[in-house]
Amino acid sequence: MTYTPQIKIPAVYMRGGTSKGVFFRLQDLPAAAQVPGAARDRLLLRVIGSPDPYAKQIDGMGGATSSTSKAVIVAASTRPDHDVDYLFGQVAIDKPFVDWSGNCGNLSAAVGPYAIANGFIDPARIPRDGVATVRIWQANIGKTIVAHVPMRGGEVQETGDFELDGVTFPAAEVRLEFMDPAADEEGGGGAMFPTGNPVDQLDVPGVGTLSATMINAGIPTIFVNAEDIGYRGDELQDAINGDPKALAMFEAIRAHGAVRMGLIAHPEEAARRQHTPKVAFVAPPAAYTASSGRRVAREDIDVLVRALSMGKLHHAMMGTAAVAIGTAAAIPGTLVSLAAGDQARPGDAVRFGHPSGTLRVGAEARREGDDWIVTKAVMSRSARVLMEGWVRVPGDAF
Known part of the structure; x- marks a missing residue:
């Protein structure tokens, strides 16, 4: 042999x-x-x-x-x-x-x-x-x-x-x-909001009709309200990743959102496109304990965000999803902006709370007629x- x-x-x-x-x-x-x-x-x-x-x-x-x-x-x-x-x-x-x-x-x-x-x-x-x-x-x-x-x-x-x-x-x-x-150039339909709206009603069989912000910025991302799906927005990984029903719900949201965004033609195709879109849930700022044990104060953040990647709640925050968060926070009427008090930040950074702590990301945005244009998003990593x-x-x- x-x-x-x-x-x-x-x-x-x-x-x-x-x-x-x-x-x-x-x-x-x-x-x-x-x-x-x-x-x-x-x-x-x-x-x-x-x-x-x-x-x-x-x-x-x-x-x-x-x-x-x-x-x-x-x-x-x-x-x-x-x-x-x-x-x-x-x-x-x-x-x-x-x-x-x-x-x-x-x-x-x-x-x-x-x-x-x-x-x-x-x-x-x-x-x-x-x-x-x-x-x-x-x-x-x-x-x-x-x-x-x-x-x-x-x-x-x-x-x-x-x-x-x-x-x-x-x-x-x-x-x-x-x-x-x-x-983005890959299936985003050439628009920041592929549906044309900062918020849509997304029908998800077995889950219900949810308010959703579907945005192409950094990476295609679907934002929903934590409260609408039974969460507070301060959850850590174990609360989601150990719950098969929760993971199935998020995958259903992701699959049907992907169809509405024009990324796929049928929900079944989402299984072959695990990386995009992302799905995230948001809530107004609140104090919580991060996965490291550090206490995050309410006044330290503008909004709570949790995001899933490859079918699991991420331990911190994907960089591309952070770009989506910063972009959505800069535009009035999105679920991210509303959770942060609907104070658009076209030139300022937003600090959001994620399972491992906090992250600051900024987006330079301007309004042109009825549309918002984002010229760049900025953040620091190592x-x-x-x-x-x-x-x-x-x-x-x-």
Whole structure:
């Protein structure tokens, strides 16, 4: 009996924001995986350790959560005025597919540092000390992200005193600007509000008719009121993820919302599109205890938000969903704005409470006639290299 030996592929394992994933340079991938298709998907599934019926990803680099089952491919950009193209793959844990339908806002924070460290940026543009600017083309959704990366002694600064709720240790701050975050190119219908309304009535069989804000900003997101689905808005993961009926309800909301947003034609198609849209529930500000045990005071936040990713309540907040929250908070009449007191913040930041603590995100918005235009959303994250070298996979895995 013959056996296929393993091959090794250069890779970097990085944390970005409250996520982590395996980063590759496009040119380092095997030839068959350098183009989109089944070979690339099979390779990344094997790298991460999916599909795993045990849902542990023991035989791979994944961490068995939506926040840690991720892969990134970076290439020199072919777009004018951009440095790199960034492609994100959300790898399913127990199913054999990779979802390419959206971005990861958290890992976006690691793309700039990765690009600098791996030779994608002209050294003449990188200060020895100061802040390097990296213009990123987010290839999944066709948007620009500008990363401001701190430099010390000619290298990316990774340690520092910037604290991010949901991340254990402080690190250096990476500021991100998500340019023109609304109306993504991938099935969003070219509109911030695909239905044309800041709030709609969404009929969900078995659940009822819910008020919903469905928005394309950062990532397609469906917001509902916590009270309308029997929650307070201060719940932690165990309250949702240990309740199969609750998870089924949220998936039904997500599937029927996706149809209303024009992302899919039938609710059944949502099972093959787990990464988008996101579903989140909001409530007015209130004091609560975060998952770390820290008490969050009512006056520390403007609104409570909880969001689900890949069928589970997220332990903190997805970066792209944070963009959606900041954008919706800047526009009067959305459920996010209403929960925050319906005080539009076209030039200010909103601080929201999530299971791990708080996060501040701002959106620059202006009104043009009856429409709102959001030019960019801004937030700070951090990033750090955890390990670098090679990942190994069986040579016949793809």
